[in-house]
Amino acid sequence: xxxxxxxxxxxxxxxxxxxxxxxxxxxxxxxxxxxxxxxxxxxxxxxxxxxxxxxxxxxxxxxxxxxxxxxxxxxxxxxxxxxxxxxxxxxxxxxxxxxxxxxxxxxxxxxxxxxxxxxxxxxxxxxxxxxxxxxxxxxxxxxxxxxxxxxxxxxxxxxxxxxxxxxxxxxxxxxxxxxxxxxxxxxxxxxxxxxxxxxxxxxxxxxxxxxxxxxxxxxxxxxxxxxxxxxxxxxxxxxxxxxxxxxxxxxxxxxxxxxxxxxxxxxxxxxxxxxxxxxxxxxxxxxxxxxxxxxxxxxxxxxxxxxxxxxxxxxxxxxxxxxxxxxxxxxxxx
Numbered sequence: 001x002x003x004x005x006x007x008x009x010x011x012x013x014x015x016x017x018x019x020x021x022x023x024x025x026x027x028x029x030x031x032x033x034x035x036x037x038x039x040x041x042x043x044x045x046x047x048x049x050x051x052x053x054x055x056x057x058x059x060x061x062x063x064x065x066x067x068x069x070x071x072x073x074x075x076x077x078x079x080x081x082x083x084x085x086x087x088x089x090x091x092x093x094x095x096x097x098x099x100x101x102x103x104x105x106x107x108x109x110x111x112x113x114x115x116x117x118x119x120x121x122x123x124x125x126x127x128x129x130x131x132x133x134x135x136x137x138x139x140x141x142x143x144x145x146x147x148x149x150x151x152x153x154x155x156x157x158x159x160x161x162x163x164x165x166x167x168x169x170x171x172x173x174x175x176x177x178x179x180x181x182x183x184x185x186x187x188x189x190x191x192x193x194x195x196x197x198x199x200x201x202x203x204x205x206x207x208x209x210x211x212x213x214x215x216x217x218x219x220x221x222x223x224x225x226x227x228x229x230x231x232x233x234x235x236x237x238x239x240x241x242x243x244x245x246x247x248x249x250x251x252x253x254x255x256x257x258x259x260x261x262x263x264x265x266x267x268x269x270x271x272x273x274x275x276x277x278x279x280x281x282x283x284x285x286x287x288x289x290x291x292x293x294x295x296x297x298x299x300x301x302x303x304x305x306x307x308x309x310x311x312x313x314x315x316x317x318x319x320x321x322x323x324x325x326x327x328x329x330x331x332x333x334x
Contacts, residue, residue: 007074008305009117009326011176012227012268012292015078016044016059017104023097030093031086046083050182057296061108065115067295072305074323076295077330078105079119079146082180087124087151094123098133106140117330119176120145125152127160131167143330144174149206156206157213169221174329176225179203195299203231207265208240214253216261223329224264227292229271234280237262266325268292269307270300278311286317290326 021035024044028034032047035054043051057063058081068076080101086094098121105118120137122130124147134145145168150156168175179202184194203226210216210224226233240258243250254261262284270292271277281289291308294300301307308321326332 008072008291008308008322009075009077009330009332010068010073010293010295010304011077011225011290011326011329012178012270013076013078013295013300014058014081014297015061015064015076015105015108015118016054016081016084017101017108018059019104020080020084020097020101021054021059023100027093027096031089031097033083044083046182050083052081052083061112061116064296068115071293071303073291073293075115075117075326075330075332077117077119077143077176077326078108079176079178080105080121082146082148082178083182085121085124085146085148085178085180087148089125091123091126091129094125095129095133097121098123099136102133102137102140102142105142106137109141117143117332119143120173122147122164124148124161124164125154127162127164131163134164134167134173135171138171138173142173143332144176146176146178149177149179149202155209155213157209157215161215162218165215165219165222169219172221172223172331174223174225176227177203177206178227179231200228200231203228204233204236207231207233208236208258211240211258211261212243212250212253216264217254220264222264223266225266225268225290225329227268227270229269229277229280230265230267233262233265234267234283263288266290266329269304269321270294272301274307274310277307281311281313281317281321286313286320287325289321290329291322 033044036043036045042055102120109116109118120142122133124130179199181194188194188198237259244257291304293304
């Protein structure tokens with residue numbers, strides 16, 4: 001393998017820029033977020049319910065490099081911790097924190113482009129502002145954008161989001177869909193199921209709506225990564241095709257079966273099951289997968305490169321998943 005192939009690219013990991021921490025220390029009351037200290041550590045407390053750490057490598061870029069070197073990760077496509085997308089706040093507030101985040105991410109990349117290829121955040125509750133901020137992020141040199149699978153109860157196939165999809169296609173910014181619910185309700189509030197089940201459901205539903213709603217048909221140049229191994233989408237594809245055959249509404253926006261659009265998605269490797277990951281790669285092809293770790297969060301993969309190499313793939317397929325696919329999605333030239 002070449003040096004590039006041996007140094008993997010991690011497409012799914014998270015970073016809280018110190019500038020964002022400072023911003024929320026001043027303005028957090030507008031975001032239902034405040035900074036607290038517990039047992040010598042610092043956290044964000046969101047909606048008075050969810051604690052998220054903000055010390056250590058989650059906010060210290062330099063501290064991540066040793067871990068990257070040890071795990072064989074050459075580049076991290078860092079994105080904000082998902083709750084920082086704040087889809088529930090007023091659009092002017094969401095734009096304000098997105099601009100702080102994107103400026104900080106651009107500054108980090110300028111300091112260390114060898115290790116970091118940042119993803120932007122945008123105020124999806126205002127699709128026009130989201131499109132403009134995406135264009136600004138592209139001009140800053142960011143490599144893509146992270147968005148939620150829905151904006152409160154507004155879905156990604158709603159016509160109002162067309163201006164965002166047009167901008168994403170025009171700028172060639174890879175769109176990474178990441179679910180998050182700070183304070184899940186009902187059954188999802190038990191046993192950590194908001195993360196274990198709800199995240200996968202939200203991602204699968206978003207993908208199904210984008211297919212049936214014609215987003216991928218209208219924008220064939222979109223490059224989309226579904227985190228957490230595609231969420232529930234792989235389990236839904238057969239039923240979506242069945243719906244296309246039997247239900248007229250399912251044919252209104254697309255001229256061909258839903259399964260034919262899956263090739264417009266990429267998945268990360270966070271399946272937490274090597275057998276399932278092997279099945280997904282065999283089904284959809286190595287060209288559809290990228291490394292993800294969820295670093296430095298505990299629910300991720302501690303050794304993502306090892307997960308890929310343990311699958312016993314041929315050298316070409318392994319290289320695609322470790323680096324080639326991500327390099328193309330992020331438009332990395334070095």
